[in-house]
Amino acid sequence: MKILQFVFGISAFATTTSFSTKFSFVMNCPNKTLPVSGIVDYPFAVDSMNQMIPRCDGTMQKLYVSGDFSSDAEFYVAVGVLAFLYIIGAVALYCYFSHMYENNPLVPLVDCASHVLFAILWLAGSSAWANSLTNLGMATSVNNIIGENPDLCKPKMCIGDREPNYAKLVISVILGFLNVFLWASNLWFLYKETHYFKAKTQNQADGTNPMGAA
Known part of the structure; x- marks a missing residue:
């Protein structure tokens, strides 16, 4: 289970931090056409792109794109990184300090509670x-960007060329929910290692044991 959590945890935040896509449109000036393009990448604070593009008269103007989606993206990545670090620590505990897990009832309890926390965080x-991601897709659609730059794109002057592709980020979201399942599904096995479950099991065994009852 820890191997699956490790692989899918890394994949979830790596697909987000390494993401980059491009949008473009064409400005039809009276005597020429000007291609305009922009790059959308992590952390997706698209309102801070500060990209200067040429106008038909030869001057430069900042391309305006609304929206700042960095907080949710960074929170998502932070959860992935913390989960990755916790898995490394947990594997070290299981492999090299197993006696602590067996002899200290607090360690399994903390491990189980940590998995509850990470399932909620994921x-x-x-x-x-x-x-x-849904709002990012709407904010960076070519038609929306053209509409937000009326001084640059007069009516029917700009034509969309390439829409940004967010398929890789959709995969990152799917991986995130898969991590929810992985961390939550492991809770039962961890709960069985806590002294609460062991004490309950022992009490049930004593209650059904005739000699114990006598």
């Missing part, structure tokens, strides 16, 4: 990032 991060 759910919150994935949900927030999925919502921001």
Whole structure:
């Protein structure tokens, strides 16, 4: 289970931080055509792109794109990184300090509680990032960008050429919800290692044992 959490955890935040896509449109000036393009990448604070593009009269103007989706993206990545570090620590605990897990009842309890926390964090991060990704797609659509730059693109002057492709980020969201399942599904096995479950099992065994009852 830890191997699956490790692989899918890295994949979730790596597909987000390494992402980059491009949009473009064409300005039809009276005597020439000017291609305009922009890059959308992590952390997706698209309102801070500060990209200068040429106008038909030869001057330069900043391309305006609204929206800042960096907070949800960074939170999602932070959850992935923290989960990655926790897995490394947990594997070291299982492999080299197993006696602590067996002899100290607090260690299994903390491990189980940590998995509950990470399952909640993955759910919150994935949900927030999925919502921001939807808004990011709308904000960076070529038609929306053209509409937000009326001084640059007069009516029917700019024509869309290339829409940004967010397929890789959709995969990152799916991986996030898959991590929710992986961390939550591991809770039962961790709960069985806590003294609460062992004490309950022992009490049930004593209650059904005739000699114990006598």
